[in-house]
Amino acid sequence: MTQRRWRLTILAALATLAATYPVTSLFTSSEWFSQAAVFVGLTAVVGLVLRGLTRSRPVVVAAQVLLVGYLVVWRFGQDTLTWYLPTQQTWEGFGFLVTEAYDTIQRYSAPAPLTGGVTFCLVVIGASLAIAVDATAATWRAPAAAGLPLLTAYLITAANGSEALQVRYFVLPVVLWLAMLHTTERGRFARWGTTSSVGEEDTGIDGRAGVESHAREAQRSFSGGGVRLGLLVLALALLVPVLVPHFPPRYLAEGLGRGGGSGGTGTVGFSDTLDLTQSLTNTDQTPVLRYSTKGPRPPLRVLATSTYTGQGEWFARGRDAQRGPSTPLPPAEDRKDYTMTVRDSTLQAPRIAAPYPVVGVSMDGTPWRRDAVTGDIRVGRAVSNYQVTYADVAPLPSQLRDAGPPDGSEVNPEDLAIPDVARQTIIAWSDEVTAGRTTELDKAIAIQDHLRDTSIYTYSLDLGERLRDRQGRPLDPITQFRLTRRGYCTQFATAMIMLARAQGIPARMAIGFLPGEQQGQEYIVRASDAHAWPELYFNGFGWLRFEPTPGSRSGAPPTYTVIASGPGATGGGQEAPEPGQSSAPVQTGRPGLDQPNEVAPELTLWDQVMAMVTLRSILTLVGLLVGLLAVFIMPITAATARRRRRRRAVTQQDLVEADWDALTSHLRDLGINPPEGGTLRTWRDRVIRDGHLDDTSATAVRRVTATLERARYDRPDRTTPEQTAALHGDIRSIRQHIGRTRAFSVRLRAFMWPDAGVSIWRRLTNRFTGGGGGDGDGGR
Amino acid sequence: MTTDTAGRDIDTALELIHDVATRLAGAMGRVIEGKDEVVRTTITVLFASGHLLIEDVPGVGKTMLAKSLARSIDATVRRIQFTPDLLPSDVTGVSVFNQDARTFEFRPGAIFANVVVGDEINRASPKTQSALLESMEERQVTADGTTYRLQEPFIVMATQNPIEMEGTYPLPEAQRDRFMARISMGYPSPRAELELLETHGARSPLESLTPVTDAATVVSVIEAVTRVHASPAVRQYIVDLVDRSRSSTALRLGASPRAGLHLLRASRAHAALEGRDHVIPDDVQALAVAVLAHRLMPSSETQLARRTTSEVVSDLLRQTPVPPAAR
Incomplete structure (x- = not known):
C-alpha cells in the first residue's frame, strides 16, 4: 500500500507539471515554471506526509491549502509581512499583481511578456492545480476526477495559443494521468481477490502458491487489458483531431487579446465595432487573401465609416447599405483603371477587400452591390475568388489646391462631426498644427506630416495606462492620444480625421489591409496587415486617402500629399509609386466585367442562408448528424x-x-x-x-x-x-x-x-x- | 351470431358451474374444515370427470372427504372396504342363476354407483385392484359376455395409506396412471383441529349433510367443462411439460400421453371453477403437481436424495418456459 501511495503522489505531481508546462509557450520567459514546480513538489510532500499521519481526507487537503498558501504569500509578499502574518498591505499588493496580470493578458498576444503579476498568477494557479490533482488522485483515490484540473491547465494553453498545440504537450500529461488511473484501479482490483495473497507485499505461502499464481495471472491479464485500452484511446485521441474540422479553441473565457469580434476559424470577420487590436496582434500566418495586380498597390479597403461614437470607437453601419448622396467616380481623364485578381479570400460576407475606388467587380454569379455613400462593395455570400477593376486616382497637388472648400452634396454632416468631449482639445490642436496654411490640401498635408513625425509620436500597440481627468474619469481616446503620443493606426487615423474635420475638411475612416508581402507573382495579405487610414473629401476628386501612421506598419503616403512639403518631411515618401509609371492601363467596361449595378438584388434571407452553406459547414453538419446517430x-x-x-x-x-x-x-x-x-x-x-x-x-x-x-x-x-x-x-x-x-x-x-x-x-x-x-x- | 349464442351458452354454463361448485364446497367445507384447497381439487376432479386418489396417513379424514362429496350429491353412492379377500366379482358384480326365471341374472357389484368410495385400495389383491381400475378407465363392466355401462357421473375416490405396508399390495405406477389426481390431506391446522374436536364430539357432521346437487346437474356441468377453450399455446405448454418430464434425469418414467390428457381436462375444470371460459397456463401450473406427481417414477438418484416426485414436478414447472403464443 505504501508503495502505491508513493507512486500515486509522484504521478500526480508529475502530471500537474506536465499539464502546466505548455503554458510556458504563452510567455516570453519560463522563469515562473521553476517556482511553480517548487510549490507542486511541496504540495506532494505535504500530502504524502499527512496521508501517513491522518486518515481524515479533509484534514490533509486543508493542511495542504494552508501550508502551500502561506508559502505563496511569503514568497510574493515577504516585505509586507508583520510578525510573519499577512497584512492589509499584502493583500493590496496581490490585488495589484492580479490587475497587472489581467492587463498583460488583455493587451498581449502570445507570447506575452512575463510580468510580476503574471508570474504570481501562474504560480498560484499551478499550486491550486497541484492541490486539486493531489487531493482527487492521491487523497481521494479518484484519479479519473483529477483529469478535470489537469484538463483545465492544459486548456489554458490550448485556448490561448495562436496555433494548435504540439502533440508532445498533450501526450505526456495524458500518459501520466492514465498511469495514475492504472495504479489506482490495479490496487482496487487486487483487493477483490478472495485470498489476501494478491497484495503486492505478500510473501507466498507454499500451500497457497497455486491460488496465488492464478490470482496474479488474472491480475496481470486485467491490468494488461487496461493498459492496451488506455493506449488505444490515446491513439484515437491523437488521430481523431486529424480527421475532424478544427473548432476555434475557447475555454472558460476568450484568449489573449481576443475580446470581441466574431471571427471563426479560417475567416476574418469585421465586427461592427471596429477594433483592430485583435487583427494587429494576430500572429497567425495564414493568408487572409492573395492577389495579383499589374497596377499600383494601394491598401485594400474593406469598409469606410463616418460614425464615431465618442468613446473612441468607429462604428460601421450594419449590413444595410446606407442611403444618401453617392460619390461619383472621378472623371476618366483623371484616373487610370487596373485589374486586381484576388484568390483564397477568407473574408466573411458581406465584405470583400478591394482598392478604392472600385470601378467594377467580377465574381461568378454572386450578387453584389456598392454602398452608395462609402463605396464599399457588399457581397451576398462569402467569395474566395474575384476580380476587381479599380481606379488609381492621382490628382496633381495643384488641382487639389484649386478644388476650393468642399460644398459637395456628397458630404454628410457626419463627415464633419467632432465628439463634444474632445472638441476643445481638437480645435486647439488642429489650429496649432495648421497654422499658416490656407488651402485644404496644405492643411491636410500639415496634419499628416505632424502625425508622421516620429520625434513626437510613437507607434505602439501598447496604448499605455488609461489616463484620468481630475474627477477620476477616464479620458476620451483622442485626448489620451494627444497626451501619451502613442498609438497605432487607429489612433493616428482618428486623430487626422478629427483634426481635418476641425478645419472643415470632411473626413472619414477607412479600414482594410496593407498591400501585403510579395511572394512570386502574388501578394499575400495576412490578418496582421490590418490597417486603418483616413479619407478626406476634395471637391471634384471625391474621397482621397491619407496616411498619418508613421513607421513600418503603415503604407506610404499618397503622392499628392508629399510633393508640396518637399522630401524629408515624411518618411516613406520615396517609396511612393509615381503615377503613370505602371504600365498596362486597363480599359473599363471590358467584356466579362460586371458593371456596378445599383439595382442589384437586395440581400435576401435566402442569400444569407446560402452564404452559410459552404462545403465545410455541410461536412460539419453531416459529421454532427452522423455522430448523433452513432450515439x-x-x-x-x-x-x-x-x-x-x-x-x-x-x-x-x-x-x-x-x-x-x-x-x-x-x-x-x-x-x-x-x-x-x-x-x-x-x-x-x-x-x-x-x-x-x-x-x-x-x-x-x-x-x-x-x-x-x-x-x-x-x-x-x-x-x-x-x-x-x-x-x-x-x-x-x-x-x-x-x-x-x-x-x-x-x-x-x-x-x-x-x-x-x-x-x-x-x-x-x-x-x-x-x-x-x-x-x-x-x-x- | 353463432359466437354470440355460444358466448351466452358458455356464460350460463359458467354460472351453473360456479353455483354448483360453491354449494359443493360449502357443504364439504362444513365437514372437512380448513382444507379448502383439497376440497377444491376434489371438485375439480369431479367436474373433469376423473378419479381421485387420496393418499395419506390414517385418521386425517381421507374417507371423510370422500364421503362428504358423496353425500353432497344426490346420487347413488357405494363404499367398498378393500380387504385381501375381496373378490373382483364383489366389485364388478356377478351373474346368479334365478331359480324362478331359470335364467342367469346379473347382480351389479359395488362399482355400479355414481360415487364409489374405495377405502384402503392397497389392501385388496392385485386381481381385484385391476378389476376396479379397468372399469374406472372404460366406464363399463363386462360380465359373462354382456357389457353393462356404468352410470354418469362416475367418480372413484380411492384412499390409500402409504405408511402401513405390511400385507398390502401397493398400486403399481402404471395403475396409478388411471387416477386423474392424487391429493394428500395433510394434518389440519391447530385451530381447525380444535374446532374439529368440538363439532365432532357429539355426532359426526356427516350425518347432517344433505345433498346440494344431483347427478343430472353434475353431468351437465361435466359437459360444460369440456367446452372450455384451450388455446394452442396452452396445449403446447402441456406438451412441453410432459415432454420435459420424459427427458428429465430426475425421473425413471415420465408422464404418459394420458397424463397430458388428464392435465388438460383438469385445467379446463380449474379454469371453469375460476369463472373463465378459457384455460391459461396458471390453471395448468395449479394442477400439475396433483395430476402428474403420482404417475412419475423417480430415478434412483432422486430417491437417494430423498426428493419426492412432487418436488420434481415443481422443478419442471420452473424450468419449462410458458410459450408466449402457439408455435
Whole structure:
C-alpha cells in the first residue's frame, strides 16, 4: 500500500507539471515554471506526509491549502509581512499583481511578456492545480476526477495559443494521468481477490502458491487489458483531431487579446465595432487573401465609416447599405483603371477587400452591390475568388489646391462631426498644427506630416495606462492620444480625421489591409496587415486617402500629399509609386466585367442562408448528424424495430404481442426480469412488487396481463382493437411509473442501451462474423 | 351470431358451474374444515370427470372427504372396504342363476354407483385392484359376455395409506396412471383441529349433510367443462411439460400421453371453477403437481436424495418456459 501511495503522489505531481508546462509557450520567459514546480513538489510532500499521519481526507487537503498558501504569500509578499502574518498591505499588493496580470493578458498576444503579476498568477494557479490533482488522485483515490484540473491547465494553453498545440504537450500529461488511473484501479482490483495473497507485499505461502499464481495471472491479464485500452484511446485521441474540422479553441473565457469580434476559424470577420487590436496582434500566418495586380498597390479597403461614437470607437453601419448622396467616380481623364485578381479570400460576407475606388467587380454569379455613400462593395455570400477593376486616382497637388472648400452634396454632416468631449482639445490642436496654411490640401498635408513625425509620436500597440481627468474619469481616446503620443493606426487615423474635420475638411475612416508581402507573382495579405487610414473629401476628386501612421506598419503616403512639403518631411515618401509609371492601363467596361449595378438584388434571407452553406459547414453538419446517430443508434434501432413490428402485425394478437415484448424488454432493461417458467400472473405480481407501483398503475398492469391472457389463450375473436389501444396506453403509463422508481443511471442506460436494440445488432454482427459465439471471448 | 349464442351458452354454463361448485364446497367445507384447497381439487376432479386418489396417513379424514362429496350429491353412492379377500366379482358384480326365471341374472357389484368410495385400495389383491381400475378407465363392466355401462357421473375416490405396508399390495405406477389426481390431506391446522374436536364430539357432521346437487346437474356441468377453450399455446405448454418430464434425469418414467390428457381436462375444470371460459397456463401450473406427481417414477438418484416426485414436478414447472403464443 505504501508503495502505491508513493507512486500515486509522484504521478500526480508529475502530471500537474506536465499539464502546466505548455503554458510556458504563452510567455516570453519560463522563469515562473521553476517556482511553480517548487510549490507542486511541496504540495506532494505535504500530502504524502499527512496521508501517513491522518486518515481524515479533509484534514490533509486543508493542511495542504494552508501550508502551500502561506508559502505563496511569503514568497510574493515577504516585505509586507508583520510578525510573519499577512497584512492589509499584502493583500493590496496581490490585488495589484492580479490587475497587472489581467492587463498583460488583455493587451498581449502570445507570447506575452512575463510580468510580476503574471508570474504570481501562474504560480498560484499551478499550486491550486497541484492541490486539486493531489487531493482527487492521491487523497481521494479518484484519479479519473483529477483529469478535470489537469484538463483545465492544459486548456489554458490550448485556448490561448495562436496555433494548435504540439502533440508532445498533450501526450505526456495524458500518459501520466492514465498511469495514475492504472495504479489506482490495479490496487482496487487486487483487493477483490478472495485470498489476501494478491497484495503486492505478500510473501507466498507454499500451500497457497497455486491460488496465488492464478490470482496474479488474472491480475496481470486485467491490468494488461487496461493498459492496451488506455493506449488505444490515446491513439484515437491523437488521430481523431486529424480527421475532424478544427473548432476555434475557447475555454472558460476568450484568449489573449481576443475580446470581441466574431471571427471563426479560417475567416476574418469585421465586427461592427471596429477594433483592430485583435487583427494587429494576430500572429497567425495564414493568408487572409492573395492577389495579383499589374497596377499600383494601394491598401485594400474593406469598409469606410463616418460614425464615431465618442468613446473612441468607429462604428460601421450594419449590413444595410446606407442611403444618401453617392460619390461619383472621378472623371476618366483623371484616373487610370487596373485589374486586381484576388484568390483564397477568407473574408466573411458581406465584405470583400478591394482598392478604392472600385470601378467594377467580377465574381461568378454572386450578387453584389456598392454602398452608395462609402463605396464599399457588399457581397451576398462569402467569395474566395474575384476580380476587381479599380481606379488609381492621382490628382496633381495643384488641382487639389484649386478644388476650393468642399460644398459637395456628397458630404454628410457626419463627415464633419467632432465628439463634444474632445472638441476643445481638437480645435486647439488642429489650429496649432495648421497654422499658416490656407488651402485644404496644405492643411491636410500639415496634419499628416505632424502625425508622421516620429520625434513626437510613437507607434505602439501598447496604448499605455488609461489616463484620468481630475474627477477620476477616464479620458476620451483622442485626448489620451494627444497626451501619451502613442498609438497605432487607429489612433493616428482618428486623430487626422478629427483634426481635418476641425478645419472643415470632411473626413472619414477607412479600414482594410496593407498591400501585403510579395511572394512570386502574388501578394499575400495576412490578418496582421490590418490597417486603418483616413479619407478626406476634395471637391471634384471625391474621397482621397491619407496616411498619418508613421513607421513600418503603415503604407506610404499618397503622392499628392508629399510633393508640396518637399522630401524629408515624411518618411516613406520615396517609396511612393509615381503615377503613370505602371504600365498596362486597363480599359473599363471590358467584356466579362460586371458593371456596378445599383439595382442589384437586395440581400435576401435566402442569400444569407446560402452564404452559410459552404462545403465545410455541410461536412460539419453531416459529421454532427452522423455522430448523433452513432450515439443514439441503439434507441433508434429499438424504436425502428418496434415500429416495424407493429406495422407488420396482421391480427390484434400480433399487435398485443408486439406491445408486450416492448414492455418486457424495457422492464428487463430497468432490472425487472420475468420469473423463470412463470406465467403472466406471476410476472404481473412481480412487476407490481418490484416496480413499487401504486394502485392505479397496479390496475393498469392487471389490465395489461388480462388483455394479454385473452389474446393468447382465449378465442382469437375476443381481442378487440379497443383493448389493443387501451393496452398501448397502459403500457406507456406503466413504463413511466416504473421508470420513476429507478435510479437515473439505470434509466439512462435503459434508454441508451436498450436490449431490444442491442440484440438486433448482436444478431447482425453474428451473421457477418459467421459466429454464433456472441460474447464468447469476453472471459479471456 | 353463432359466437354470440355460444358466448351466452358458455356464460350460463359458467354460472351453473360456479353455483354448483360453491354449494359443493360449502357443504364439504362444513365437514372437512380448513382444507379448502383439497376440497377444491376434489371438485375439480369431479367436474373433469376423473378419479381421485387420496393418499395419506390414517385418521386425517381421507374417507371423510370422500364421503362428504358423496353425500353432497344426490346420487347413488357405494363404499367398498378393500380387504385381501375381496373378490373382483364383489366389485364388478356377478351373474346368479334365478331359480324362478331359470335364467342367469346379473347382480351389479359395488362399482355400479355414481360415487364409489374405495377405502384402503392397497389392501385388496392385485386381481381385484385391476378389476376396479379397468372399469374406472372404460366406464363399463363386462360380465359373462354382456357389457353393462356404468352410470354418469362416475367418480372413484380411492384412499390409500402409504405408511402401513405390511400385507398390502401397493398400486403399481402404471395403475396409478388411471387416477386423474392424487391429493394428500395433510394434518389440519391447530385451530381447525380444535374446532374439529368440538363439532365432532357429539355426532359426526356427516350425518347432517344433505345433498346440494344431483347427478343430472353434475353431468351437465361435466359437459360444460369440456367446452372450455384451450388455446394452442396452452396445449403446447402441456406438451412441453410432459415432454420435459420424459427427458428429465430426475425421473425413471415420465408422464404418459394420458397424463397430458388428464392435465388438460383438469385445467379446463380449474379454469371453469375460476369463472373463465378459457384455460391459461396458471390453471395448468395449479394442477400439475396433483395430476402428474403420482404417475412419475423417480430415478434412483432422486430417491437417494430423498426428493419426492412432487418436488420434481415443481422443478419442471420452473424450468419449462410458458410459450408466449402457439408455435
